[in-house]
Amino acid sequence: MDALWQPFVEFAFMRRALFGGIVLAVSAAPLGVFLILRRMSLIGDAIAHGILPGAALGFWLAGLSLPAMTFGGLGAGLAMAGLAAWITRRTGLREDASLAAIYPISLASGVLLLGLSGKRLDLLHLLFGSALAVDETTLHGMLLVASASLVLLVAIYRWLALDSFDPLFLRSVSRLGPLAHGLFLTLVVLNLVVGFQAIGALMVVGLMVLPAAAARFWSRRLPVLLILAALLAAACVWLGLLFSYYAALPSGPCIVLLAGAAYLISVLAGPVHGLLRRIPSPIAT
Amino acid sequence: MIRCLGLQWGPAGRPLTPPLDLPLPAGSLTAITGANGSGKSSLLKVLAGLHKPLAGQLRLAVPSLGGVGYLAQQQSFDRQFPIDLLGLVAAGSWRSRLSRIERRRRLDQALANWSLDGLQDRPLQALSGGELQRALLARLELTEAPLLLLDEPAAALDDAGQALLWQQIARWQREGRTQLVVCHDLDAVRRYFPNNLQIAADGCLFTSNSRDSFSMRGLRVA
Structure with missing residues (x-):
């Protein structure tokens, strides 16, 4: 039993990784639930690629500084989401297609910028990160952003839920639907940007979407799904860090693979449309 | 009008x-x-x-907001959305400034009017087309448009x-x-x-x- 706590008691860097990771998991996983409900699950992936040039620009101008890279990534992510939404609205191109068209542009310019900057920044570190590299400043940043994001999500929950379900109806009773939609996308970008410092831009997508996808097999109630996804993500961070510590493996992939295992188990054993434990569910006609 | x-x-x-x-x-x-x-x-x-x-x-x-109640011919929403019938209908009183008790009374009344009693806890997925249609009409009734x-x-x-x-x-x-x-x-x-x-x-x-x-x-x- 001791083995479950010992590394965190012993090492400050493990404690920071655990703290930061759990806070990130709790704020990112509920966003993943909404991404899935809005059929935008792959959009997180696209945005995660797209924030790279901003982070690279921040690195070029200010070196390995968290605020510079965060604001750079945030700017790039929001600009990309905004540009894709604008193109969609003006031309009727579907939102997934316009985002899929914008993010390779963003990603390629990011890689090019890194090459131009001449400084050595490990691209792999940006993409796949390392939770063990969370220092005091990064941790404070993560705590701040994640708790703000959680508070904001609670504040817009009512609007976001109805906008995800039936935007046409929300439009007839409230003008705040587009605002909730925009704030939600901002939160997604924000969490991805904070996450890429810790477990990498691509791994954080896994932490966002996998627990949410797994939760779907366990409940049909939105509040339950949100809490379940957050708890599952936090548990994956904890166990993933332990596993990476004892097996001396990179932490990001360990966390995400654990979430992946939880997802596969849910697909098999989940009571809501799971493959094995299909309890008689009323069939819609 | x-x-x-x-x-x-x-x-x-x-x-x-x-x-x-x-x-x-x-x-x-x-x-x-x-x-x-x-x-x-x-x-x-x-x-x-x-x-x-x-x-x-x-x-x-x-009024420009809440003035028009519109029931579309085909619903574009996701039938797998994790919401039950009660949640769907209750959204009708979104703009209502009535007390919680009065809102609840009107909700029950609307459910009874559209003979949806007993279906409150059904997930959306488990509703038939007709039950869903009546739920949408009950929601429209609550908007008081x-x-x-x-x-x-x-x-x-x-x-x-x-x-x-x-x-x-x-x-x-x-x-x-x-x-x-x-x-x-x-x-x-x-x-x-x-x-x-x-x-x-x-x-x-x-x-x-x-x-x-x-x-x-x-x-x-x-």
Whole structure:
């Protein structure tokens, strides 16, 4: 039993990784639930690629500084989401297609910028990160952003839920639907940007979407799904860090693979449309 | 309540009818009939503010928010969404400033009106088409919108459901709501609707039992 706590008691860097990771998991996983409900699950992936040039620009101008890279990534992510939404609205191109068209542009310019900057920044570190590299400043940043994001999500929950379900109806009773939609996308970008410092831009997508996808097999109630996804993500961070510590493996992939295992188990054993434990569910006609 | 002047609608550059002048008084109940593709649903969408008219003026004497209740012909939402019937219907009292107890009372009343008792906890996925349609109508009832635009509300309903629908529509009329209802069942139109707007490419025809005479352009009055 001791083995479950010992590394965190012993090492400050493990404690920071655990703290930061759990806070990130709790704020990112509920966003993943909404991404899935809005059929935008792959959009997180696209945005995660797209924030790279901003982070690279921040690195070029200010070196390995968290605020510079965060604001750079945030700017790039929001600009990309905004540009894709604008193109969609003006031309009727579907939102997934316009985002899929914008993010390779963003990603390629990011890689090019890194090459131009001449400084050595490990691209792999940006993409796949390392939770063990969370220092005091990064941790404070993560705590701040994640708790703000959680508070904001609670504040817009009512609007976001109805906008995800039936935007046409929300439009007839409230003008705040587009605002909730925009704030939600901002939160997604924000969490991805904070996450890429810790477990990498691509791994954080896994932490966002996998627990949410797994939760779907366990409940049909939105509040339950949100809490379940957050708890599952936090548990994956904890166990993933332990596993990476004892097996001396990179932490990001360990966390995400654990979430992946939880997802596969849910697909098999989940009571809501799971493959094995299909309890008689009323069939819609 | 509704005032159209030279209103035209349809796909860009291809209006579906000649310009329509139509005043509809508050509290009127009107069926909209016509062939497939004649523009019934498009007219409702224009009235609901979802599409822009191609030409002409449209005035609705309702508040810009919460004034129009619109029931679409086909629901675009995800049937797998994790919400139960009670949650769906309760969204109707979104703008209500009533106390929690009073809101709950009206919610129960609406559920009873649309014979949804006992289905409160059903997930959306487990509702039949008719049950879902009645739930949407109950939600519309709770919005207390003065203008209701219903696009083929009877389509998914069985005989009992349709009888309930006509009964509730009659009650809404007594309560003073203005209603426009797209309907293909001409028998029901004759029995339950005082007014009928027939939409056709060569001009619209307005028939009324109440003998109100409107002066209209592009409209033949029978």
